[in-house]
Amino acid sequence: MPSDLARTAEAASVPGAHRLFAHLPRADQRRWAEVYLKGLLVTPGKKSLRRIAASVTPSPTASQSLQQFVNVSPWSWRPVRAELAHWVAEHTPVRAWTLAPLVIPKRGSLAAGVHRRFVPALGRTVNCQLALGAFLSTALGDISVDWQLYLPRDRAEDARLREQAHIPGPMPYTSAADLCLALVDRLARTVHRAPPVVVDPEGHLDAEVLVEGLEERGHEWIVAVPDTLRLALAHSPEPGFVPRLEAARTLLRPHAPLCTGAQATAARPRFNALPALVPLSGGPRACLLVGEWSSPVRPDRAWLTNLPPARHSQAGALIASRTAARVGSAEAELGLHDFAGRSYAGWHRHATLVSAASAHRRLGHDVCLRAPHRTAR
Numbered sequence: 001m002p003s004d005l006a007r008t009a010e011a012a013s014v015p016g017a018h019r020l021f022a023h024l025p026r027a028d029q030r031r032w033a034e035v036y037l038k039g040l041l042v043t044p045g046k047k048s049l050r051r052i053a054a055s056v057t058p059s060p061t062a063s064q065s066l067q068q069f070v071n072v073s074p075w076s077w078r079p080v081r082a083e084l085a086h087w088v089a090e091h092t093p094v095r096a097w098t099l100a101p102l103v104i105p106k107r108g109s110l111a112a113g114v115h116r117r118f119v120p121a122l123g124r125t126v127n128c129q130l131a132l133g134a135f136l137s138t139a140l141g142d143i144s145v146d147w148q149l150y151l152p153r154d155r156a157e158d159a160r161l162r163e164q165a166h167i168p169g170p171m172p173y174t175s176a177a178d179l180c181l182a183l184v185d186r187l188a189r190t191v192h193r194a195p196p197v198v199v200d201p202e203g204h205l206d207a208e209v210l211v212e213g214l215e216e217r218g219h220e221w222i223v224a225v226p227d228t229l230r231l232a233l234a235h236s237p238e239p240g241f242v243p244r245l246e247a248a249r250t251l252l253r254p255h256a257p258l259c260t261g262a263q264a265t266a267a268r269p270r271f272n273a274l275p276a277l278v279p280l281s282g283g284p285r286a287c288l289l290v291g292e293w294s295s296p297v298r299p300d301r302a303w304l305t306n307l308p309p310a311r312h313s314q315a316g317a318l319i320a321s322r323t324a325a326r327v328g329s330a331e332a333e334l335g336l337h338d339f340a341g342r343s344y345a346g347w348h349r350h351a352t353l354v355s356a357a358s359a360h361r362r363l364g365h366d367v368c369l370r371a372p373h374r375t376a377r
């Protein structure tokens with residue numbers, strides 16, 4: 001390993017790397033973290049360990065050293081992620097905490113968290129991992145700062161399957177929605193000024209669990225919900241009046257936004273909103289039901305938010321930005337899907353380094369030097 005470190009001495013340093021990786025206990029770990037980060041930023045195409053190593057160092061053994069660093073070397077990813085969240089928030093105002101499920105297609109069945117899952121966006125079942133990402137949403141884009149990896153019940157509770165993927169155990173089964181709430185809890189402990197939490201479950205998370213959990217925690221929230229979710233119109237009725245629960249799409253249908261001329265043929269979605277009551281365990285909660293239409297026939301999507309009326313325009317802007325942006329696209333380009341190892345810890349370390357690379361790219365801190373060495377084919 002020292003010889004590899006000597007061979008990488010000519011590699012340009014990455015802005016902020018010293019701070020992000022200061023918690024790593026050994027100097028060689030901090031150095032390999034910086035090499036890995038630079039490799040993610042400058043390696044074109046697939047980010048395999050061999051290609052990353054070849055992009056930043058002439059050492060023939062660097063890929064093995066990087067493999068050991070990410071899969072075997074005992075360093076904790078949590079402090080790096082916490083420092084990353086602080087670093088991003090210091091560089092650009094944070095508009096929202098966005099939680100997003102990301103489907104990572106996989107071959108084989110031995111990697112941590114791999115399972116068969118129906119993906120509504122694809123209309124079919126795929127072999128995949130399900131990652132849950134926490135993103136700081138800014139004017140520069142959505143920047144990932146924390147991750148959870150969903151483990152199906154058999155992967156969480158079966159000792160043999162846990163051992164195959166080096167998953168620490170015993171690990172109780174946790175639903176994807178509860179993993180997202182745990183991400184919110186960690187962010188709240190790290191970044192103390194909490195903006196609205198925005199979640200689009202995309203068919204992978206229980207929206208009712210998310211709404212209930214965010215409400216219990218006292219957060220402001222904006223959550224995409226199934227159009228079958230039963231709600232009531234918010235009125236000021238006579239005492240003792242019991243609101244009638246109806247599907248969100250039924251409540252929204254009469255409120256399709258009218259449009260004429262160029263608006264009628266524009267591809268961008270249109271929105272309208274009405275006050276509603278969502279039934280929660282602690283009693284009905286007043287909220288805003290927002291419909292999203294691409295045609296006047298029926299709403300394409302429904303959103304709920306507990307933001308107060310004075311901030312409904314903010315809610316609308318955040319919903320519109322979620323509709324326009326594909327959360328996690330930068331992370332996919334930087335190699336989130338390219339981790340080839342099986343281990344749970346290795347996946348988390350790789351995802352952490354991908355997030356650091358995404359932050360550098362979004363914030364304009366790319367390593368702009370041309371890769372000095374060959375790129376593996």
